[in-house]
Amino acid sequence: MNTIEQMERFVEPRSIAIIGVPRRTGEDAFNILENLLNYGFSGRLYPVNPLIDRILGIKAYSSVKEIPEVVDLAVIATPRPPVLDIVKECTEKGIKAMVIVAQGFADGDEEGKALQAEIMRIAKAAGARILGPNSLGVANAFNNLNTSFVMSNMEKIPVGIICQSGIFFPGLHRLIPVGKAIDLANASDIDFSDGLEYFENDPDIRVILLHIEGIGNGKRFVDVASRVTKRKPIIALKSGKSAHGAKAVQSHTGSLSGRTEAYDASFRQCGIIQVGDIEELGDLAKSFLRLPLMKGKKLGVVSITGAGGVLTSDACQKYGLEMAELEPTTLAKIRELFPPWLHVDNPVDFWPAFQLSGHPYREVIKRLLELVAADHGVDGIVFVSGVFANKELWDPSEDIIEVAHAFESKPIACWLYGPFPEIADKLEGYGKTVVFPTYDRAVRALARLREYAEFLEREP
Amino acid sequence: MNTIEQMERFVEPRSIAIIGVPRRTGEDAFNILENLLNYGFSGRLYPVNPLIDRILGIKAYSSVKEIPEVVDLAVIATPRPPVLDIVKECTEKGIKAMVIVAQGFADGDEEGKALQAEIMRIAKAAGARILGPNSLGVANAFNNLNTSFVMSNMEKIPVGIICQSGIFFPGLHRLIPVGKAIDLANASDIDFSDGLEYFENDPDIRVILLHIEGIGNGKRFVDVASRVTKRKPIIALKSGKSAHGAKAVQSHTGSLSGRTEAYDASFRQCGIIQVGDIEELGDLAKSFLRLPLMKGKKLGVVSITGAGGVLTSDACQKYGLEMAELEPTTLAKIRELFPPWLHVDNPVDFWPAFQLSGHPYREVIKRLLELVAADHGVDGIVFVSGVFANKELWDPSEDIIEVAHAFESKPIACWLYGPFPEIADKLEGYGKTVVFPTYDRAVRALARLREYAEFLEREP
Numbered sequence: 001m002n003t004i005e006q007m008e009r010f011v012e013p014r015s016i017a018i019i020g021v022p023r024r025t026g027e028d029a030f031n032i033l034e035n036l037l038n039y040g041f042s043g044r045l046y047p048v049n050p051l052i053d054r055i056l057g058i059k060a061y062s063s064v065k066e067i068p069e070v071v072d073l074a075v076i077a078t079p080r081p082p083v084l085d086i087v088k089e090c091t092e093k094g095i096k097a098m099v100i101v102a103q104g105f106a107d108g109d110e111e112g113k114a115l116q117a118e119i120m121r122i123a124k125a126a127g128a129r130i131l132g133p134n135s136l137g138v139a140n141a142f143n144n145l146n147t148s149f150v151m152s153n154m155e156k157i158p159v160g161i162i163c164q165s166g167i168f169f170p171g172l173h174r175l176i177p178v179g180k181a182i183d184l185a186n187a188s189d190i191d192f193s194d195g196l197e198y199f200e201n202d203p204d205i206r207v208i209l210l211h212i213e214g215i216g217n218g219k220r221f222v223d224v225a226s227r228v229t230k231r232k233p234i235i236a237l238k239s240g241k242s243a244h245g246a247k248a249v250q251s252h253t254g255s256l257s258g259r260t261e262a263y264d265a266s267f268r269q270c271g272i273i274q275v276g277d278i279e280e281l282g283d284l285a286k287s288f289l290r291l292p293l294m295k296g297k298k299l300g301v302v303s304i305t306g307a308g309g310v311l312t313s314d315a316c317q318k319y320g321l322e323m324a325e326l327e328p329t330t331l332a333k334i335r336e337l338f339p340p341w342l343h344v345d346n347p348v349d350f351w352p353a354f355q356l357s358g359h360p361y362r363e364v365i366k367r368l369l370e371l372v373a374a375d376h377g378v379d380g381i382v383f384v385s386g387v388f389a390n391k392e393l394w395d396p397s398e399d400i401i402e403v404a405h406a407f408e409s410k411p412i413a414c415w416l417y418g419p420f421p422e423i424a425d426k427l428e429g430y431g432k433t434v435v436f437p438t439y440d441r442a443v444r445a446l447a448r449l450r451e452y453a454e455f456l457e458r459e460p
Numbered sequence: 461m462n463t464i465e466q467m468e469r470f471v472e473p474r475s476i477a478i479i480g481v482p483r484r485t486g487e488d489a490f491n492i493l494e495n496l497l498n499y500g501f502s503g504r505l506y507p508v509n510p511l512i513d514r515i516l517g518i519k520a521y522s523s524v525k526e527i528p529e530v531v532d533l534a535v536i537a538t539p540r541p542p543v544l545d546i547v548k549e550c551t552e553k554g555i556k557a558m559v560i561v562a563q564g565f566a567d568g569d570e571e572g573k574a575l576q577a578e579i580m581r582i583a584k585a586a587g588a589r590i591l592g593p594n595s596l597g598v599a600n601a602f603n604n605l606n607t608s609f610v611m612s613n614m615e616k617i618p619v620g621i622i623c624q625s626g627i628f629f630p631g632l633h634r635l636i637p638v639g640k641a642i643d644l645a646n647a648s649d650i651d652f653s654d655g656l657e658y659f660e661n662d663p664d665i666r667v668i669l670l671h672i673e674g675i676g677n678g679k680r681f682v683d684v685a686s687r688v689t690k691r692k693p694i695i696a697l698k699s700g701k702s703a704h705g706a707k708a709v710q711s712h713t714g715s716l717s718g719r720t721e722a723y724d725a726s727f728r729q730c731g732i733i734q735v736g737d738i739e740e741l742g743d744l745a746k747s748f749l750r751l752p753l754m755k756g757k758k759l760g761v762v763s764i765t766g767a768g769g770v771l772t773s774d775a776c777q778k779y780g781l782e783m784a785e786l787e788p789t790t791l792a793k794i795r796e797l798f799p800p801w802l803h804v805d806n807p808v809d810f811w812p813a814f815q816l817s818g819h820p821y822r823e824v825i826k827r828l829l830e831l832v833a834a835d836h837g838v839d840g841i842v843f844v845s846g847v848f849a850n851k852e853l854w855d856p857s858e859d860i861i862e863v864a865h866a867f868e869s870k871p872i873a874c875w876l877y878g879p880f881p882e883i884a885d886k887l888e889g890y891g892k893t894v895v896f897p898t899y900d901r902a903v904r905a906l907a908r909l910r911e912y913a914e915f916l917e918r919e920p
Contacts, residue, residue: 013552028850103812252769310712315737342568355563388610390487417627440739
């Protein structure tokens with residue numbers, strides 16, 4: 001059985017045993033069985049708890065051995081002490097995939113480290129795979145599966161994350177938009193390479209995110225990641241880069257966070273895009289999902305505000321892009337919309353066009369976006385506007401989307417400010433652009449689209 | 461008449477003439493008179509438009525000369541051509557403060573530059589002051605005054621901004637929380653030093669923000685700013701720092717953006733906190749308003765997530781803070797809450813404390829925050845938690861606020877994630893902490909509080 005088939009047991013199980021289901025139910029009972037029922041998981045569920053007969057209308061079993069089938073996945077959600085015995089029972093039953101939720105193994109004391117080693121030995125001998133310990137397990141919105149004891153919002157977003165923390169589960173797409181999540185946590189067995197091989201071939205997933213505290217088998221990771229990045233972008237947040245952070249990693253997942261320079265070099269070599277924080281991880285998930293790559297470094301800026309145009313120009317240099325020099329024909333056509341005293345250049349500051357020349361706002365922005373997108377020297381666009389009235393006349397969404405469709409090869413990133421955020425939400429909803437909270441984050445995301453395009457051009 | 465009295469005419473006028481009031485009213489008519497009435501401005505208003513008799517129930521005048529008093533402020537909201545004549549009429553009437561809204565002066569062609577110079581000559585000879593051209597004028601939520609033609613939300617927030625763009629007006633506190641705004645735009649006359657002198661002595665304002673494209677009189681600015689920073693923090697976003705941005709500045713406000721290194725050095729010398737983008741400007745406005753300064757560099761981190769603790773440690777090094785070494789007595793008291801296998805250190809990863817040891821969530825976080833805040837080696841705290849249920853038992857707001865009150869000298873910055881953002885909103889509402897969208901921005905803000913404290917210690 002290959003890695004992908006093994007991973008399918010975790011991410012697409014048809015039957016799950018949950019060992020350690022509590023009696024309590026309700027919003028803050030953190031009951032995995034209840035959560036799975038709420039999500040509408042359609043596979044077979046077997047709660048295991050020797051002290052109860054039934055829970056939420058489902059028969060409970062006193063041990064995994066009594067379950068009338070060999071389940072695809074066992075979620076071991078007890079505290080640490082009984083885990084080793086439960087793993088033994090699961091292997092004896094023939095179960096080949098287990099999530100261990102409890103903490104206090106390689107992330108804990110010496111006893112915990114020894115326990116983890118023993119669990120690994122038993123699992124390996126039985127040909128079973130372990131996710132964790134210290135793991136919330138797996139979330140798969142495409143399958144209504146989520147083994148986290150904390151309820152999450154679930155949405156079928158074609159972004160997969162492989163992480164070492166449950167932090168990416170609660171509220172999933174509020175923090176970063178994710179449709180599938182695999183929490184490696186201590187990564188005693190299932191590791192980043194396994195997750196990558198699964199997502200590489202997963203038709204549901206187009207963008208892969210990593211939250212890495214430490215990687216055990218660096219050589220396999222580089223081999224797998226180098227192959228995957230040619231097909232799907234991988235965006236990584238490396239944690240434990242500071243001296244103190246590295247120390248904290250050891251008591252979090254027991255990982256060795258390793259030399260920062262070595263990770264940086266490997267990521268570059270593999271074509272992995274590295275981000276600085278969680279916010280950028282979320283920005284890039286959306287951007288790689290919705291926007292085409294940048295074919296070159298040249299940015300066109302269409303801005304209702306001169307100040308916004310200047311700030312966007314600054315960000316362009318900060319992130320290694322360049323402001324496009326617009327073609328004379330483009331400039332001439334733009335001038336037709338503008339009062340004669342106005343110097344026309346990139347950034348295109350268009351407020352005077354409709355304020356003084358009497359052209360309606362939407363007509364102006366659509367025409368300018370078309371002209372700048374058609375310019376051969378422009379590889380991507382940042383559009384900046386305030387939304388000053390919650391009216392159709394002042395809502396640029398449809399115009400932006402039409403231009404995005406007409407110029408499929410050029411990303412359009414937006415920054416919309418002002419008192420009507422509902423317009424930004426509407427525009428986001430079309431899924432053809434990303435509306436960023438600032439110009440700075442818009443430019444940063446486009447720069448990363450360029451970085452990935454450069455990698456693909458260099459190593460096709 | 462001193463600078464402050466001159467500035468009061470702009471920011472606290474009792475009577476305003478609005479020249480160029482349009483006939484149209486309604487959401488997207490951008491009618492300054494209508495906006496002022498909507499805000500509830502209680503001063504006397506005199507619309508000037510020779511083509512109408514009355515508008516919105518108010519008598520209109522055919523010129524400023526017919527207005528039965530010498531108004532404190534004239535807002536000249538016509539296109540460029542008649543502006544020079546209107547300025548002449550205003551000076552002849554004896555009006556000493558004018559906002560010029562029109563574009564196309566120093567920000568436009570040679571004709572515009574000459575016009576601006578001529579306007580300045582006339583105003584100066586008459587002892588009148590000019591704000592603009594190219595300016596939205598002034599917003600003052602404490603006085604229901606806002607001369608922008610775009611409606612803004614107004615809130616009495618003790619933050620004042622001096623800017624060169626109307627971008628800071630629409631939706632004011634959505635972008636950054638501001639209670640008063642002065643848009644210098646071309647800054648032909650009223651400049652940053654004038655604005656600073658006004659805010660220095662303004663009891664409504666505790667934090668001052670600057671959006672700078674260029675400063676004309678650098679020597680006076682350094683003199684004034686150096687004095688003001690000893691009383692109130694000044695936070696500056698310098699725009700036009702890139703080569704292309706500097707070029708764009710010239711067609712935006714006609715300013716010379718100057719050498720970046722010179723600005724950086726002046727800001728350091730004056731104790732001005734410089735930020736990298738608009739988002740940081742907003743973060744710091746809130747932080748300087750609500751949080752005490754950091755007395756030293758040592759950060760304590762209390763985190764529900766080990767991963768969050770690690771990431772916060774990394775950010776600590778990134779922004780020049782240090783992770784505090786907790787006192788042995790603190791560690792011993794923390795251990796009482798924790799399972800024995802758990803390594804206790806800073807960051808304090810507290811999930812196991814209530815998950816395994818059975819202590820209620822709120823009891824744990826309050827106790828830990830108190831212990832860490834009481835530690836003599838800790839100068840500030842980042843609190844990280846998910847909010848996993850919209851229930852009182854899972855709402856940390858009141859506990860955090862109680863600790864913030866008990867330890868008035870130590871800032872507590874929060875990062876709350878998960879599916880219940882309403883809890884973060886509630887916590888923000890108390891005004892004693894700032895809830896950041898990420899750990900990274902929380903640490904960055906605390907580092908800037910330390911930076912300002914260091915300046916005050918160095919130059920008391």
